[in-house]
Amino acid sequence: MSNPIEQKKITTHTLLEMKRAHEPISMITAYDFSMAKIVDAAGIDVILVGDSASNVMAGHETTLPITLDQMIYHAASVLRAVKRSLVVVDLPFGSYQGNSKEALNSAIKIMKETGAHAVKLEGGLEVKEAIARILSAGVPVMGHLGLTPQSIYKFGTYVVRAKEEAEAQRLREDAHLLEELGCFSIVLEKIPAQLAKEVSSGLKIPTIGIGAGNGCDGQVLVLHDMLGINKDFNPRFLRRYMNLFDDIQDATKRYIADVKSKDFPNEQEQY
Numbered sequence: 001m002s003n004p005i006e007q008k009k010i011t012t013h014t015l016l017e018m019k020r021a022h023e024p025i026s027m028i029t030a031y032d033f034s035m036a037k038i039v040d041a042a043g044i045d046v047i048l049v050g051d052s053a054s055n056v057m058a059g060h061e062t063t064l065p066i067t068l069d070q071m072i073y074h075a076a077s078v079l080r081a082v083k084r085s086l087v088v089v090d091l092p093f094g095s096y097q098g099n100s101k102e103a104l105n106s107a108i109k110i111m112k113e114t115g116a117h118a119v120k121l122e123g124g125l126e127v128k129e130a131i132a133r134i135l136s137a138g139v140p141v142m143g144h145l146g147l148t149p150q151s152i153y154k155f156g157t158y159v160v161r162a163k164e165e166a167e168a169q170r171l172r173e174d175a176h177l178l179e180e181l182g183c184f185s186i187v188l189e190k191i192p193a194q195l196a197k198e199v200s201s202g203l204k205i206p207t208i209g210i211g212a213g214n215g216c217d218g219q220v221l222v223l224h225d226m227l228g229i230n231k232d233f234n235p236r237f238l239r240r241y242m243n244l245f246d247d248i249q250d251a252t253k254r255y256i257a258d259v260k261s262k263d264f265p266n267e268q269e270q271y
């Protein structure tokens with residue numbers, strides 16, 4: 001078996017081939033050079049510079065406050081580290097909903113100033129023109145349906161979306177619309193597993209799920225949640241692979257103790 005880390009660069013076409021070959025797609029968020037370097041070297045297929053940076057990097061309650069320039073700062077840092085993964089950057093709230101010209105300008109600014117490979121934006125029919133215009137400039141677009149956190153004040157809560165048939169039907173239609181427009185992939189967030197499976201099997205383009213069950217073509221998690229850096233967020237869909245909050249806190253306490261006791265630095269650690 002070939003070593004995934006030595007495989008060639010992942011492109012949007014690779015993801016389509018992976019779907020055809022029934023090979024699950026792995027995606028994770030990253031927002032800075034050091035973390036991006038680690039997850040790229042680990043062999044992750046897609047890195048999402050998500051607007052969840054607003055929560056996990058900046059400490060905001062929602063994804064709404066993060067600006068286009070702040071997303072560009074994070075994305076450029078990630079791109080400097082990445083050798084193999086496909087890097088997708090979120091268009092932040094307010095940078096594409098106004099009109100399609102503004103959406104195109106935002107996408108072009110991201111592509112020019114960061115070296116990103118694609119952009120992601122939230123919504124279906126309501127952002128159709130924006131998606132079409134960005135795609136017409138040759139910029140690959142990933143869609144995002146289901147729970148779309150930029151609309152949190154419309155939803156009022158972060159509960160599972162599309163449980164009712166009317167919303168499920170709208171999601172099915174939006175998914176097909178995004179495929180017809182030319183999106184290369186769609187994130188499905190927090191929807192019933194059965195619906196995600198049905199939508200995924202009806203599309204040629206891959207779906208990437210978060211809280212959408214095992215029937216999606218790939219999975220994404222927020223890096224800080226998956227590593228246990230953030231202890232306060234415990235949704236059912238999250239699998240934690242580490243408890244870094246505790247590990248980092250413990251290491252910091254030991255360092256403080258060593259400084260206070262004059263144990264650090266010792267003779268080997270000085271000049």
Ligand code: KIV
Pocket residue numbers: 029048049050051052053090187189210220222
């Ligand atoms: O911003 C983000 O991290 C996302 C994922 C949750 C898909 O959009």
